[in-house]
Amino acid sequence: MSRVLHHPGVECRRRNLGKRADRARRENLVAKTDTNNVGRTTQIERIKVRPKAGERKINRVEVQLTESYSPFLSFQLTMRHRRCFSNASSKQILSLVLGMKFCGAGGLMVDSTCECEEYSPDRRARFVKNFRPLGGGLGSVLAGPFDVHQELIEYTEGMRDVVAIILMSFSPARPGGEEPAGSFLWQIEPARPDELSNGACWTELINTAETRSRRLPELRIKSGAKWVFQLGHNRLMKKAAERIAEILNTGITPL
Numbered sequence: 001m002s003r004v005l006h007h008p009g010v011e012c013r014r015r016n017l018g019k020r021a022d023r024a025r026r027e028n029l030v031a032k033t034d035t036n037n038v039g040r041t042t043q044i045e046r047i048k049v050r051p052k053a054g055e056r057k058i059n060r061v062e063v064q065l066t067e068s069y070s071p072f073l074s075f076q077l078t079m080r081h082r083r084c085f086s087n088a089s090s091k092q093i094l095s096l097v098l099g100m101k102f103c104g105a106g107g108l109m110v111d112s113t114c115e116c117e118e119y120s121p122d123r124r125a126r127f128v129k130n131f132r133p134l135g136g137g138l139g140s141v142l143a144g145p146f147d148v149h150q151e152l153i154e155y156t157e158g159m160r161d162v163v164a165i166i167l168m169s170f171s172p173a174r175p176g177g178e179e180p181a182g183s184f185l186w187q188i189e190p191a192r193p194d195e196l197s198n199g200a201c202w203t204e205l206i207n208t209a210e211t212r213s214r215r216l217p218e219l220r221i222k223s224g225a226k227w228v229f230q231l232g233h234n235r236l237m238k239k240a241a242e243r244i245a246e247i248l249n250t251g252i253t254p255l
Contacts, residue, residue, distance in 0.1 A: 059087040060086075060087065060249055061085055061086060061087050061088045061245045061248040061249050062085070062086045062087075062245065063083055063084070063085050063086075063241045063242060063244070063245045064083065064084055064086075065081065065082070065083050065238070066082050066083065066084050066195055066201070067080060067081065067082035067203075068080070068081050068082075068234075069081075070230050070234065076207065077206065077207055077218075077219060077220070077221055077226055077229075077230075078206065078207045078208060079184075079204065079205075079206040079207070079208075079230065079233070079234075080203070080204065080205055080206070080208055081203070081204045081234065081237060082201055082202070082203040082204075083201065083202050083203075083237070083238075083241045084191050084195050084196055084199050084200070084201040084202075085191075085199050085200050085201070085202070085241070085244070085245060085248075086196055086198065086199045087198055087199065088199055088200050088245075088248055089161050089162075089190075089200055090161040090162050090163065090164070090188050090189050090190050090200035090201075091161055091162045092200070092248060093188050093200050093202055093244060094162060094164045094188045096108075096244050096247060096248075097166070097186070097188065097202070097244070098123060098124070098150075098152060098166075099123070100243075100247075101117060102114065102117055102126065102128050102131075102148070102150070103117070103128060103131060108240050108243065108244075109131075109133065109236050109239075109240060110236075110239045110240065110243055111133070111134055111135050111235075111236065111239065112131060112132060112133050112134065112135060112236065113131075113132045113135045114128050114129060114130055114131045114132065114148075115129040115130035116128075116129045116130075117129075124151060124152040125149070125150060125151040125152065126149075126150050127147070127148070127149050127150075128147065128148040128149075128150070129147055129173070130145045130146075130147065130173045131145060131146055131147065131148045131173075132145050133232055133233065133236050134232050134236070144173070144174075144177075144222075144225075145173045145174075146170050146171065146172055146173050146177075146180050147170070147171045147172070147173050148168065148169070148170060149167075149168075149169040149171070150166060150167070150168055150169075151166065151167045151169075152164060152165075152166050152167075153165055153166065153167045158190075160190045161189075161190040161200065162188075162189075163187075163188070163189040163190070164187070164188045164189070165185055165186070165187050165188075166185065166186040166187075166188070167183055167185060167216075168183060168184050168185065168186060169182070169183040170182060170183075170219060178220075178222075179220050179221060179222040180219065180220060180221050180222065180229075181217070181219070181220050182207075182216070182217045182218050182219035182220050183211070183216040183217055183219065184204065184205055184206040184207070184211055184216070184219050185204070185205040185210060185211055185214075185216070186202065186203070186204055186205075187202070187203045187205065187210075188200065188201070188202050188203075189201060189203075202241065204237060206219055207219055
């Protein structure tokens with residue numbers, strides 16, 4: 001029976017090759033493990049810094065009626081409405097009140113229609129011809145069309161924001177008409193600390209102490225249409241404020 005003889009040098013080389021292969025396998029395993037650990041660690045860190053949906057702070061603009069005075073039973077037409085916008089500046093509100101078209105779809109007065117709008121070169125004033133506040137509705141039929149003149153008469157930049165006063169004037173659209181006629185004010189200013197910590201307010205003043213102190217001609221509405229004006233006008237202003245908040249929240253440029 002023959003024996004296979006192994007040379008000592010050959011046997012040594014085989015052992016060395018085996019050790020090298022084992023070492024390579026161990027190093028490869030360690031490398032894979034480290035890579036997996038890095039991946040898991042990175043993922044954990046990402047999860048830690050990613051805010052939850054419920055924790056994300058969204059500064060939405062909300063509008064609320066903070067003051068309303070419009071007595072139905074009074075023989076004197078008097079209205080005072082104040083609407084405040086959270087997370088908005090008075091400069092933003094003013095730019096939209098003056099910059100948006102006044103009537104029609106996408107306009108400031110959402111349900112209204114008019115014949116045309118004409119603007120001054122500096123965009124501080126505009127004239128709206130044959131304005132119908134409620135479009136073709138019954139209210140517009142009862143109240144009738146009229147012309148509107150809007151003008152920015154005061155603008156002051158303060159430490160917090162801007163304060164602006166806009167003069168609104170109504171005049172009959174038909175020749176020989178007498179009503180509606182007169183003027184009232186829109187005031188846009190920063191919200192008071194007791195109202196909002198960060199916001200702006202839009203106040204409408206019709207035949208109030210503020211308008212009388214400026215000796216503005218009182219706004220007159222034809223007999224039998226006062227209640228229509230009060231209801232319709234308040235609804236129109238409410239929708240105008242909501243339209244402004246919608247634009248500020250969505251970032252959509254008004255038409």
